[in-house]
Amino acid sequence: MPGWCRPPVVPDLDPVPPMPSMPEPAALPDLVTTREALQAGRTDARTELERAIAAAESPANARTFLHTDFDGARAAAAAARTEQPLAGLAVSVKDLFDIAGQPTPAGSVVLAHSPAARSHAPAVARLLAAGGALIGRTNMTEFAFSGVGVNPHHGTPVNVADARTPRVPGGSSSGAAISVATGAAFVGLGSDTGGSIRIPAALNGIVGFKNTARLVPTAGAVPLSTTLDTACAMTRSVRDAVLVHEILADRRVQLAPTPLAQRRLAVVKDLFLDGLDATVAAAFDRTLRQLRAGGAVIDEIALPPLADLPAINATGGFSAAEAYAWHRLPLERSAAGYDPRVAQRILKGAAMKAYEYIDLVHARAAWIGRMEAALAPYDAILSPTVPIVAPPLADVAPGEDRDAEFFRVNALLLRNPSVVNMLDGCAISIPCHAPGELPVGLMLWHAALRDDAVLAIAAQVEQMLRNR
DSSP states (O other): OTTOOOOOOOOTTTTOOOOOOOOOGGGSOOHHHHHHHHHHTSSOHHHHHHHHHHHHTSGGGTTTEEEEOHHHHHHHHHHOOTTSSSTTOEEEEETTBOOBTSOOOTTOSTTTTSOOBSSOOHHHHHHHHTTOEEEEEEOOSGGGOOSSOOOTTTOOOOOTTOSSSOBOOOSSSHHHHHHHHTTSOSEEEEEOSSSTTHHHHHHHTSEEEEOOGGGSOOTTBOOSOTTTOOEEEEESSHHHHHHHHHHHHTSOOOOOOOOGGGSOEEEEOSSTTTTOOHHHHHHHHHHHHHHHHTTOOEEEEOOGGGGGHHHHTTTOHHHHHHHHHHHHHHHHHHGGGSOHHHHHHHHGGGGOOHHHHHHHHHHHHHHHHHHHHHHTTOSEEEEESSSSOOOBGGGTSSSGGGHHHHHHHHHHHHHHHHHHHHTTOEEEEEEOOOTTSOOOEEEEEESTTOHHHHHHHHHHHHHHHHTO
16 A cells, blocks of 8 residues: 555563552452442542542553543542442543544544544443543554554553563553553443453453443444444453443343353353463363352353354455445555554455455354354353463564564454354453463353343352352
């Protein structure tokens, strides 16, 4: 493409400051606990917000936020009421959502000077109406097109799980994850097109819930794939995920009290368990043994429709085609301003023909039907969220000599969670690693509109894992 060249790179490794010793995210109080303390008068919104601001200003969040508004957050906390769902507590918003009066750069420099949004995206408006104190816009993979979380323009937020080796945060909602994991926000609003909520949640030891896409409006967000995009959030617990989903979807979640032993659970032998690293394999095996010891019945099943995915996506899939449709003119004007890795993936969408796209739409619908039939006997499917722990940032930081490793890691991180997006399904990632291990995520998932069952089972599994 004319004018496309590599932009000047902000090296992710110069200098990444040594990470301070951070508490495990699980040790931080969750949203529900803090709301209860507010209502009991043991704390107040101002105190909690100042704690969040202190965390946001700490070295651990040096590259987390692209814009902060602490004074605005203080005003929101002062005006909030304790009976509101968010009660003046800190929330962060991924840089691709519209916030009234601010441009929406989506982690890019190309859109840095775009006109300010006239109104909040619906998902943002709902958080604010629920009493959320918006602390800032979070860093992200440019235009949300990667599961690694690297950003060459603004630097990359560093995973807080390893104080010795800087590791990738996961993406594309990288800053949202770090804001929650460090205590800078109770809620990290993000998006999930192929795992962009669940991947960083898994790599940082927090909870990420991808609801059925149609349940939360994606209006007012820079799109990646209009077919697959989902507006959703990261939190510190499953019960927080339930509360935040109720806000974002404007609906009441029904958590059936069915004992876990009466649920039908399954592990898919195909694809999801391929190539697990030693830490993920051990954590997943240990989790299954503990659940079975607690009475859960977990079948191992084959899922033949998974074998159809390579052929269905052979012409490039939805993300590249739909991203190219949106970015075609900006790329013509400002190609040199794009992250070259992102531009490379978007440009693949130029090759898809109209009939191929229409065939893809029909093939996906038929595939969803086959998948739903195969999954119908089960209440939830259990899988590792991603097959690897967070790799060192040095291995995938911007640079042509690291492109091959970047794309290899990116494909691995997206492999498991992207199946759920193709299914138009719902999924949640919860931590399943032991203390002292790098974070590992357990993904519970199913087809569309099975959100409440997935959340109910996840809450039971989370409690069982915390009691080990």
